[in-house]
Amino acid sequence: MIVSRSGAIAPGLHVVGPAEVPVFLLDGDRPALVDAGFACLADTYVNDIQKILNGRQPAYALITHSHFDHLGAVSWLKKAFPQMAICGSPGIDRVMARSGAVDVMRMLSDAARQTIAAEGVDMDHAPVFEPFALDRPLAGGDRISLSDGMDVVVYETPGHTRDCLSYYIPATRTLLASEAAGIPDATGYVFIDFLVDYDIYMDSLQKLSCLDVDVLCFGHGYVYTGDDAAAYFPNAMACAEAFYERTKQCLKEEGGDIESVKQRLKAFEYDGKPEPKQPEPAYLLNLAARILAVQRREAALEEGGKS
Ligand SMILES: [Zn+2]
Structure with missing residues (x-):
């Protein structure tokens, strides 16, 4: 239930x-x-x-x-x-x-x-x-x-x-x-x-x-x-893994521009969703932190791949 x-x-x-x-x-x-x-x-x-x-x-x-x-x-x-x-x-x-x-x-x-x-x-x-x-x-x-x-x-x-x-x-x-x-x-x-x-x-x-x-x-x-x-x-x-992959793809397509990635992800998982949902300012603050976490991890993986 x-x-x-x-x-x-x-x-x-x-x-x-x-x-x-x-x-x-x-x-x-x-x-x-x-x-x-x-x-x-x-x-x-x-x-x-x-x-x-x-x-x-x-x-x-x-x-x-x-x-x-x-x-x-x-x-x-x-x-x-x-x-x-x-x-x-x-x-x-x-x-x-x-x-x-x-x-x-x-x-x-x-x-x-x-x-x-x-x-x-x-x-x-x-x-x-x-x-x-x-x-x-x-x-x-x-x-x-x-x-x-x-x-x-x-x-x-x-x-x-x-x-x-x-x-x-x-x-x-x-x-x-x-x-x-x-x-x-x-x-x-x-x-x-x-x-x-x-x-x-x-x-x-x-x-x-x-x-x-x-x-x-x-x-x-x-x-x-x-x-x-x-x-x-x-x-x-499954949602976590899908979000990670989507973020990685958006970062690639937007050339690492966080603001554009933010707008695309927001359109996917927040806009148009029914209430109750997180207030938008808190959502956006957290979304930026999640995107940066993906970017950091991808950079570290790339760095690791070189050595
Ligand atoms: Zn919390």
């Missing part, structure tokens, strides 16, 4: 906030949040979490990676739930220590607030992005106990960012992989955002594809269950 809504999705799994920018709540004796969405939606997340937990507090916030739309509200969630431990890759602390990176997160968070305000939602007193520090750095293989017999296992899955972590619950065969798994659109096409490096990304995708998954939670928009979850990874890998 393909689900694109908030609320209870599977036993012990809730999508909190809008499905496009979700916080996932894994309930148990020690509940965990996965990701923290937009800063400006912090009050929505807090209210919904309070309703579900009914006086209990989340024990953990598990962050997938250091992008503003995945950790935006974490400092506000921590204020609402002071016992909650903020957990993620140590790379997140390094990003938070860079004032330039924090400025970019503030800027992108403010743009998101303005977009939501333009839709008629009152955002005048909405929370703004605040940096934070991890309470517990995580590494691949770490286990976080939600209840007896219900652990979250941490996987290191870099490639979208260097600090991407994915979270897998063997007891329920649930995988929360954020953009390490790619993001499907309404037509089933999968956006593969290998912002750091194509090969590193594909290794991570391969690693995730080996897991036995019945509930697959994406960073934006969708949860796939059952047969749809099982069929997802082969399709995602």
